[in-house]
Amino acid sequence: MAFTFKRSVKISYKIGICVLFPLLLAPMAFGQEDYVGRYDVYGGYLYLSSPIINLGESGIHTQIGINPTKWYSLGFDFSAGSGDTILTTNMMKPSMQQVVAAQLAPFKTAGLLPATYEPVVPLHSQSETYAAGPQFNYRHFRAITLFAHPDLGAIHEAATPHPGDAIGKALVM
Secondary structure, eight states: OHHHHHHHHHHHHHHHHHHHHHHHHGGGOOOSOSOOOSEEEEEEEEEEEEGGGTEEEEEEEEEEEEOSSSSEEEEEEEEEEEEEEEEEGGGSOHHHHHHHHHHHHHHHHTTSSOTTOOOEEEEEEEEEEEEEEEEEEEOOSSSOOEEEOOOEEEEEEEEEEOOOSHHHHHHHO
16 A cells, blocks of 8 residues: 555656646746747648548648737638548438438348448548638737737638449449
């Protein structure tokens, strides 16, 4: 019993050091410079997740901004990504699921399709997002900048199905 108590205290002590040590270094870090540049440019990795259809899209994200004043800036964001998934009938609306099941039932009872057959359609997806808007900066604190960044944007999605069999082709049609 004493061994597990001492061990848990040591683990708690190590976790405490890992959490508090960066806070001790915070006064040394200067997150905000006195100089605020006229332009901002950013580029990075994008990962867009759609867990309902098990789709993950990787790509790029870019951001361009202009700072007319220290407290106000304007920006434009663009993202592009692509990924693959497989669509199944259980992703359809219940009414469509019933229609597909009714159309496949005669083929299953006649033995032309296995009883457990479920149609699947591979899909390739490409997404692009566009957003623009202002950013209001509050630079009162030296170490941090508080900001509000309301954007107005749009998304363009292109999904291309790649059916592998005749039933998949019929579902796509």
